Amino acid sequence: MSAPEPPPAPPPTVPSVLLPELLGFIPQFLLDDIINIANDEAKQSVDAMEQFLQRWADARAEKTAEWDPTQEIEQGLVSFQTLLESHVDVAFDFFEAWSMRNIFAIPADLPVVAPHQAGLNLEHPPEKEAELLAEIDELRRKVHAQRKLKRLFTRAVQRSGKDLDRARERLDRLSFLRTPQMQTLLSLPGDFQTMFEAVASLPPLDPSSAVLEPGVVPEPGKRPWETSKTGYLNWAVEQLMQRAKEKAKREQSGASGSGFGEGSSAVGAAAASAYEVGSADDIKTLLERVGGTNPPDDRMDTS
Structure with a gap:
């Protein structure tokens, strides 16, 4: 007696990754939802059976006081639920396998092109x-x-x-x-610029070169130290020389005095302050360095 022939192998199909692109959903999720709905219906059937048996047991317990149906009802419900769930699992396992092989399976030789791949060269x-x-x-x-x-x-x-x-x-x-x-400032004439250029072209003025000639009388109404810088220097040198001479005479005669000559008290105080700055020799040296005129020989005599 020969062995039975094995069932024929299923024809080759397209990989399942193409199905979600074509269908827009995953087939396995759809089958899982169907199985979950069947399990929920089985549970609702068990709950309905429990209510029916509880009403039947209560009605019979009223007639027979010594009978307790609790244990028998629980055992019966467990057996019924186990048998029902077993049949549901087996039935839907076959349904899932049959669906994946027949409904959600595309033969490999079938020319299928996904919508988003239409017109593309995949080779x-x-x-x-x-x-x-x-x-x-x-x-x-x-x-x-x-x-x-x-x-x-x-x-x-x-x-x-x-x-x-x-x-x-x-x-x-x-x-x-x-x-x-x-805006009127922009229309001012250029005379100011011309005047500025003319003044800027003049040579610088050296006050030390403006020396009064001997015998020249200063302007009326001005004192000697108010005429110019040179006049002030000449007056200061003269005051210092006079003070030096009087001091030398006092040292020789032993006499004391104010020593400011004919000048007023304010002028004498100024001369005293000038003498504290430097001696007659220092002033002479200063005048020689700045280019001033040398005083007469009798003024430089400090004896």
Whole structure:
């Protein structure tokens, strides 16, 4: 007696990953939902049977006081639930397997094209695919650079707007320069510029060179030290020389006095302050260095 022949192998099918793209949902999830609904219905059947048996047991317990139906009802319900769930599991296991082999199965020789792949050439060599992926990466890099540039431009526009507002505020503060009174200043003649250039071209004035000649009378109403710098230096030197002479005479005769000559008390105080700055020799040396005129020999005699 020969052994029975094995069942024929199922025909090759398309990989199941293509089904969600074509159907828009995952078939296994649909079968799981159907099985869960069947299990819920079985549970509701057990609950309904429990209520029926409880009413029947209560009605019989009223007639027979010594009978306790609790244990028998629980055992019966457990047996009924176990048997029902077993039949449901077996039945829906077959249903799931049959559905995956017959309903949700596409033969491998069936020319199926997904809607989002219509018109595409799926037979490119690996080198072409690598080239396309590199091009996609380059385009992504450019898009990222453009987004970054857009962010920078947005910040620049905001900052430019703030700078424009500050510039307008400064322009408003300086708007008084546009008044007609300020515009008249632009129409002033160039004589001021000419006068400035003429004055700037003059040689510098050296006050030390303005020496009064001997015998020249100063201007009326002015004292000798008020005429010019040279007049003040000559007067100061004369006062210092006179003070030095009188001091030398007092040292020889032992007499004491004020020693300020004919000058007033204010002039004498000024001469005393000048003498405290330096001696007659120091003043003479100073005058020689600054280019002043040397006083007569009798003034430089301190004996």
